[in-house]
Amino acid sequence: MSVRLSKTHVDKALKDVAAGGKSYDLIDSQQPGLILRVGPRGARWGFKIIRKGTTYRLTLGSPPGLTLDEAREIVAAAQRHVANRTAAPDDRFLEAEFIRLGKVAPRPAPPPRDPALVAERERSIADIPYWTWEVARTEYLAEVKRTLREATWRDYSAKLGAPELAILAGKAVRRVTLEDLAGVVYEVHRSGRETHAVNLASALRPMWRWMWQPHIRTRSGIGIEGVGADMSKLAAPPKSSARKVRANGKVAGRYVATAPEIGTILGVARAGILDPTVSLALELLVLTAQRRRPVVDARVEDFVPWAEVPGWGVWSMGPAHRKTADKRDDQSRHALPLPPALWQRIAQQLKACSERGLEHLFPQIRAWKLGDTVGGHMNEAGLNHRLLDLGVRASPHDLRRGFSTHAQKTLRLPRDAVKLIMDHNEGIAADDVLEGHYTLDDRLDLKAPVMERWTAWCDEQAAAAAAGFRPLPELAAEISARRRARERDGKAKSAAKKAAAAEAAEDKALAA
Known part of the structure; x- marks a missing residue:
């Protein structure tokens, strides 16, 4: 039913809702497109118009939270947007109208974008076509296996799989700095494995030298747009001057078999x-x-x-x-x-x-x-x-x-x-x-x-x-006992070493 809606119509609609009356719609003749829908579930303001075969509908809210005058303002604005094709009467439009009328608070402004995060995001996108540490290691070891001895390949595989290098996981090799690798080598050296630190540096240097080659850099990313570190100066700290005595009492490089x-x-x-x-x-x-x-x-x-x-x-x-x-x-x-x-x-x-x-x-x-x-x-x-x-x-x-x-x-x-x-x-x-x-x-x-x-x-x-x-069965049993003890000690040391390396990597990540 089309009528010129007034406050009397709105009050009666609320009473009908409370009494559980029949459902009906009132169409406002003053503001085309405004409808007051009344039913057992309540009274609601609605908007409906048809323009060039397209039907626009929108539920506006319920009285008395939304008054008749406010509903007419919202519908009038919706009519203008549809006529001028400036916006569609949707939920975003309705939220903007509620904010204008003071019905809801404006959404808080988003925090300013951190320039560092923006730069990191842009850098990550730029690194997507190039090798990560894991891919680079796999490719390099494949080249070592192709060109060098199998023993060299095994040796490099062990060195480049060192737990201390876990901090490079997922990182683009073109972003790995000399300081990053020098820090890894230093931590190995500081743990007392000075020779291992020297050997680790000697395995990393040729890997980076290989990735710098023109036919490789298009995949590794090192040298592209000037990004990538020169690892030629990567070296372990000087060895300690004191002779290192091993657990069995031997001085490394000095013992002569008796x-x-x-x-x-x-x-x-x-x-x-x-x-x-x-x-x-x-x-x-x-x-x-x-x-x-x-x-x-x-x-x-x-x-x-x-x-x-x-x-x-x-x-x-x-x-x-x-x-x-x-x-x-x-x-x-x-x-x-x-x-x-x-x-x-x-x-x-x-x-x-x-x-x-x-x-x-x-x-x-x-x-x-x-x-x-x-x-x-x-x-x-x-x-x-x-x-x-x-x-x-x-x-x-x-x-x-x-x-x-x-x-x-x-x-x-x-x-x-x-x-x-x-x-x-x-x-x-x-x-x-x-x-x-x-x-x-x-x-x-x-x-x-x-x-x-x-x-x-x-x-x-x-x-x-x-x-x-001694009798051979006793000698054999003694040798077997030493072997079992050595293997137990080896597993314990390996587990402790991996745990220490993981803890060090975690501490370094948290510090960064």
């Missing part, structure tokens, strides 16, 4: 209480005085009988398996003659590997870590672990010092003769033109007497040690 230790290692290796592969690897380590990496990485194809001397064998190490040789493009091989007793044991292992189609003389016995597949050669750290299990203080490098010391001091072998066995260049300068370009000689005849005398001396030490062994 004659009883050499005898114990060989005696146990030949007693048959260790895995045959590990036993032979330990024997080759002691009798050839080579580093642990060429020993564990020894290929079946590198061992051949010595044609000129029956009963002897030859181990010929290629440059890819020797320290720094591949970097110098050194194609020479380091060949060692193997005395008959040692060659006989190696020949048996060679036969077993050939029958199984294995590439390495010392195949992997079990996975290096959980989730890995079994394949390739034994882990070089396994040699260190077995020496600890035997109860000796000597490490693989201490055994090399033992060879150099005892061969010269006890056997009175000339220094040059010792170099023929130990030195990858066999005592000849790496840049020697005559050797590098004109000489093809393994000098096996000069090396054989050295190996023969050294092996005989080691056999004497092994026999003396074996004479003092």
Whole structure:
């Protein structure tokens, strides 16, 4: 029903609502589009018009909270917006009208935008196409695996997976500063792992140098628009002047394997209480005085009988398996003659590997870590672990010092003769033109007497040690007990190290 609405109509509508009367609508003839809807649920002001086939509806509110005059003002404003096409009569329009009429308080103004947050947001958007730390590490390690030795790849994987680097998680590498990495290296150094700090810096520098290359920077983002740090000056703090004494009483880089230790290692290796592969690897380590990496990485194809001397064998190490040789493009091989007793044991292992189609003389016995597949050669750290299990203080490098010391001091072998066995260049300068370009000689005849005398001396030490062994079952149980204790301690230290690194990263994040 269309009427000129007045206060009387509004009051009657409120009474009808209270009495539960019938529903009805009153259309205001004074202000087209204004409707008073009355029903059991209450009285409400409404707005409805049709313009060019479009219907506009809006519920305005209820009397007496919204008076007749106020409802007419709102509808008149809605009519003007529709006619002028300036705004649609919706909830935002209604809120603005209520604010104008003083019905509701204006919304508080939004706080001013923090310029630093705005800049950070813009920077994050700009970094989206480029590598994060995790992506960069994966890409770089893939390149290391493609171009360098597998052992180098494993070494870099461990260093770049250090818990201390967790603070870089999710961060674009182009935003990593020299100070960020220097702080990580410093924390490692301050924890007492000074050598590890040096090694960590030496792994991070080439990674950044690789990401600076023109064909890589388009993906890494380093150098794009001048963003990215130069890590060439990244270095660990100087090492402490005092000699670092380890928990077992050894001074790093100074300990020489004793004659009883050499005898114990060989005696146990030949007693048959260790895995045959590990036993032979330990024997080759002691009798050839080579580093642990060429020993564990020894290929079946590198061992051949010595044609000129029956009963002897030859181990010929290629440059890819020797320290720094591949970097110098050194194609020479380091060949060692193997005395008959040692060659006989190696020949048996060679036969077993050939029958199984294995590439390495010392195949992997079990996975290096959980989730890995079994394949390739034994882990070089396994040699260190077995020496600890035997109860000796000597490490693989201490055994090399033992060879150099005892061969010269006890056997009175000339220094040059010792170099023929130990030195990858066999005592000849790496840049020697005559050797590098004109000489093809393994000098096996000069090396054989050295190996023969050294092996005989080691056999004497092994026999003396074996004479003092307790019954083999007891000795085996003792070695197993040491191994279990070492593994428990290793797990505890690893857990403590990870917890400390996580706590340090959290503290640094909170400080930032």
